[in-house]
Amino acid sequence: MSSVAREWREIPGRYNLKGTKCENCGSIFFPARDFCPKCRRAGIGKVVPYNVCRTGKVYSFSVIHEAPDCNNAMKPYAVAMVQTDDGVLVSAQLVDVDLDKIEIGMPVRAVLRKLDADGASGVIHYGYKFVPNL
Amino acid sequence: MMDVGIVSYGAYVPRYRIKPEEIGKIWGVDGKGMGKGLMIYQKSVPSPDEDVVTIATEAARYMMARVPEVNPQDIGAIYVGSESHPYAVKPTSTIVAEAIEATPAMTAADMEFACKAGTAGIQACMGLVGSGMVKYGVAIGADTSQGAPGDALEYSASAGGAAYLIGTEKVIAKINKTLSFTTDTPDFWRREGQPYPLHGGRFTGEPAYFRHITSAAKMMFEAMGTTAQDYKYAVFHQPNGKFPTRVAGQLGFAPEQIEYGLLTPNIGNTYSGAVPLGLANVLDHAEPGDRIFVTSYGSGAGSDAFDITVTDEILNYKRDNAPVLEKVMADPVYIDYGMYAKFKGKIIMSE
Amino acid sequence: MRDVAIIGVGCTKFGELWNKSFRALGIEAGMKAMEDANLSGSEVDGIFIGNMSAGRFINQQHIDALIADYSGMATHHIPATRVEAGGASGGVAFRQAVMAVASGMNDVVLVGGAEKMTDLDDASINSVMDATADADWEAGMGVTFASLHAMIAQRMIHDGIATREEIASFAVNSHFHGALNPNAQFRKAVPIETVLKSGPVATPLGMFDCAPISDGAASLVLCPLEDAKKYTDSYVKVSAVTQASDTLALAQRPDITSYGATVAAAERAYKQVGITAADISVAEVHDVYTVAGIMALQDLGFYKRGEAGKAVLEGQCQLGGSGVTINTSGGLKARGHPIGATGVAQVAEIVEQLRGSADKRQVENAKYGLAQSSGGMGSAVTVSIMEAI
Known part of the structure; x- marks a missing residue:
């Protein structure tokens, strides 16, 4: 069983793509970072919360045939690196999609889906996946 | 009480479908004939990564997308009605609340009243909003209902949900009145820890569905001094296509009045999502001045009736900020029973 | 020093x-x-x-x-x-x-x-491998280690850096040499059709694009x-051994078709020895997936971007080929990939080559040999250059 707290503390990022932005250099970070690796000391105290765009385009993708146990019911399933409309690359699953019609450049949007669960009696983990943008 | 109504709404149905003939094939039943009798020609199936939390969240996000001027922090209450909450203990509503960024200064609870938990949530929100206790309330009806393999319910139990933002400002549909008719009638139930519900067979008809809906509807007609002819649209609970069609006729409604509000023939019985989804599809088509008659039904048993008038505000409403139901339901993917069994977790997997 | x-x-x-x-x-x-x-x-x-x-x-x-x-x-x-x-x-x-x-x-x-x-x-092994990428934001989101490499491959194909066949040919090269190495896990040469037709793991990569367990x-x-x-x-002689780092998650990089850590480690190593990539006769690169091997040939400077795949497909990197001989041990793909052992075994192979004890897989007259070891998605890379005495 994975740690309940570990998943819980990531809820803002997992549910709502909450990242951060360095007001010193303008860089957007997802997942959120409190320390700007570009500005380092100059960015201390200037990294603020930032909501990453929930729409974007497929930058690259793959259809997974050998899946982790938690995703057995989903396989084969697609994953994508999505470039959000504000330029952030996010790796996630791409669901509700015709696997043979995925293309680089395809518009997608983030939805909330089940990622996995700690067995039949443990906590269910929810997080973002992408779907084709209707 | 202030005037209270619907400020926004959002509706979502999973993409997958199965047809009754495919189910019947497995159980040696004339599924097509059964579907025809029930007036259910296909039903929605949730993806393995969908449940009431994700369906309710998607509907709620559509709802919020259409009112970008509403600050989610002004939502004071969220109620999610369902009979298939993913947790027996641990609310669905808190997850949805987090996902639309309405937390933490708010109240939340999960509701259960068989197929009418969604409309019960609307009533609860009306009370809170109308009394001034909260600025906005969110009521969601959503289900990923289970029918036991081979049982009649397997041909109908489906998945979907709709969310309603209840408030007093910029109301697109004013709720003129709501009332309920409630008795202790055990026509359908699921005991704690049991995976599938049981039902009273034909007992679910006359003493249950029909008695409660017609009683609530007649109480509404009487209270409002109206008849079926005063409404442009009507939405009834729809465990199948047959019951609402018959009850509409009994109450004097013409088939075209229930057309938009009757989705079960195409998506199956979405339980707590059924009336909220039917109403959403009506609102997708509604114009100012349209009057809508709504009566839900929940086994156990009770009916909530609503008398609603669409306002001029719907002309300013940003409905296109999220997909309308026809768009959500377009492009379905049909699956066979094997895939259905896998999606619904009916196959015993190794640990 | x-x-x-x-x-x-x-x-x-x-x-x-x-x-x-x-x-x-x-x-x-x-x-x-x-x-x-x-x-x-x-x-x-x-x-x-x-x-x-x-x-x-x-x-x-x-x-x-x-x-x-x-x-x-x-x-x-x-x-x-x-x-x-x-x-x-x-x-x-x-x-x-x-x-x-x-x-x-x-x-x-x-x-x-x-x-x-x-x-x-197997499932637990894969989950350990997945944990070398970002456990919270890649593996935790259902994005496997194989699929991250697959997305690099997909992007390389899309950008015209390498074709699917060229990427697959890296496994042909590794297996050709593996057949000559008595310590290799797979001692069998395979034609490219075998690689291309192998069962899908994460498209476009199949079973034969992946190093074994x-x-x-x-x-x-x-x-x-x-x-x-x-x-x-x-x-x-150990002429240089350099190390470089990169972001843990692949998505944190501006370009996913090159490993900046390999480029940096290689540049430092060549500079330290005072040679260029052209002086290397034999190299062991980290082909945990075929695509990683193709990328390494470009990042190490053996080939320009867009040319490594062609070279491997033409057989330039095989024993007797016109280019630098790559993965004479069989590489991760054919020799096998017991993870912690791999980087050490790569150096051992280069030693065998430079002292002339590589038997059937001996590269003639090699003066400099190179080993590239890579962790995660090129998040930690070492480049070692050895010199014959």
């Missing part, structure tokens, strides 16, 4: 070694290297072990103590250090050992690399170059 020599190498067979335990493998490789270096054992004054995940594979932490103990070094109380850097654990352990000898802190150092993977079930260990003995002759006439 002192120049450093490699005076002994030893490798176990790589593969599914059901009857061999982690400790047995580690000791076997170590003893072979000691024997190769003509040491009795008492000369050794330090141990560095590359091991990625004994904690998860065999539920054993504290690998440094285990190896020191079973190699008989614990009784001398010499320092033993375990190094972890994902798939680059072996490469980084080697670098730590070189630094220890170069600095004068140690005189004779044993470098080991070992992994026992097959005691765990392996058990195995490798070992090296280092000493100051000036002392090498005291022990053996058969040694090579």
Whole structure:
């Protein structure tokens, strides 16, 4: 069983793509970072919360045939690196999609889906996946 | 009480479908004939990564997308009605609340009243909003209902949900009145820890569905001094296509009045999502001045009736900020029973 | 700083070694290297072990103590250090050992690399591999290690950097050499059709694009170059061993079709030795997936972007080919990939090549050989250049 707290503390990022932005250099970070690796000391105290765009385009993708146990019911399933409309690359699953019609450049949007669960009696983990943008 | 109504709404149905003939094939039943009798020609199936939390969240996000001027922090209450909450203990509503960024200064609870938990949530929100206790309330009806393999319910139990933002400002549909008719009638139930519900067979008809809906509807007609002819649209609970069609006729409604509000023939019985989804599809088509008659039904048993008038505000409403139901339901993917069994977790997997 | 020599190498067979335990493998490789270096054992004054995940594979932490103990070094109380850097654990352990000898802190150092993977079930093994990428934001989102490489491949194909066939040809190259290596897990050459038609793992990559699950260990003995002759006439010089880092998650990079850490480590290494990529005759690169091998050839400067795939498909990188000979050991794909052992085994192969003991896979007249070890998605990379004496 994975740690309940570990998943819980990531809820803002997992549910709502909450990242951060360095007001010193303008860089957007997802997942959120409190320390700007570009500005380092100059960015201390200037990294603020930032909501990453929930729409974007497929930058690259793959259809997974050998899946982790938690995703057995989903396989084969697609994953994508999505470039959000504000330029952030996010790796996630791409669901509700015709696997043979995925293309680089395809518009997608983030939805909330089940990622996995700690067995039949443990906590269910929810997080973002992408779907084709209707 | 202030005037209270619907400020926004959002509706979502999973993409997958199965047809009754495919189910019947497995159980040696004339599924097509059964579907025809029930007036259910296909039903929605949730993806393995969908449940009431994700369906309710998607509907709620559509709802919020259409009112970008509403600050989610002004939502004071969220109620999610369902009979298939993913947790027996641990609310669905808190997850949805987090996902639309309405937390933490708010109240939340999960509701259960068989197929009418969604409309019960609307009533609860009306009370809170109308009394001034909260600025906005969110009521969601959503289900990923289970029918036991081979049982009649397997041909109908489906998945979907709709969310309603209840408030007093910029109301697109004013709720003129709501009332309920409630008795202790055990026509359908699921005991704690049991995976599938049981039902009273034909007992679910006359003493249950029909008695409660017609009683609530007649109480509404009487209270409002109206008849079926005063409404442009009507939405009834729809465990199948047959019951609402018959009850509409009994109450004097013409088939075209229930057309938009009757989705079960195409998506199956979405339980707590059924009336909220039917109403959403009506609102997708509604114009100012349209009057809508709504009566839900929940086994156990009770009916909530609503008398609603669409306002001029719907002309300013940003409905296109999220997909309308026809768009959500377009492009379905049909699956066979094997895939259905896998999606619904009916196959015993190794640990 | 002192120049450093490699005076002994030893490798176990790589593969599914059901009857061999982690400790047995580690000791076997170590003893072979000691024997190769003509040491009795008492000369050794330090141990560095590359091991990625004994904690998860065999539920054993504290690998440094285990190896020191079973190699008989614990009784001398010499320092033993375990190094972890994902798939680059072996490469980084080697670098730590070189630094220890170069600095004068140690005189004779044993470098080991070992992994026992097959005691765990396949799904759990894959989850350990996935954890070398970003556990929270890649693996945790259902994005597997294989799929990250697949997305690099997809993007390379899309951008015209390599075709699917060119990427697949890397496995043909590795298998061709693996057939010649008695210690390799797969000793069979395969045609490109086999690679292209292998079952899908993460499209466009199939089973034959992926390094296997392996058990195995490798070992090296280092000493100051000036002392090498005291022990053996058969040694090579370590000319450079550099290391570079990159972001943990692939999505954090502006370009996913090149590993910046490989580029940086290679540039530093060439500069240190005063050579260019063109001076390298033989190289071992980290082809955990075929696409990683193609990328390495470009990032190491052997080929320009867009030309590595063509070269491999044409056979330029095979023994007797016109280019730098790549992965004569069989690479990760055919020799096998017991993770912590891999980076050490790569260096061992280059040593064999440079001292002329590589038998059927011997590259003629090689002066400089290079080994590239990579962890995660190129998040830690070492580049080592060895020179024939």
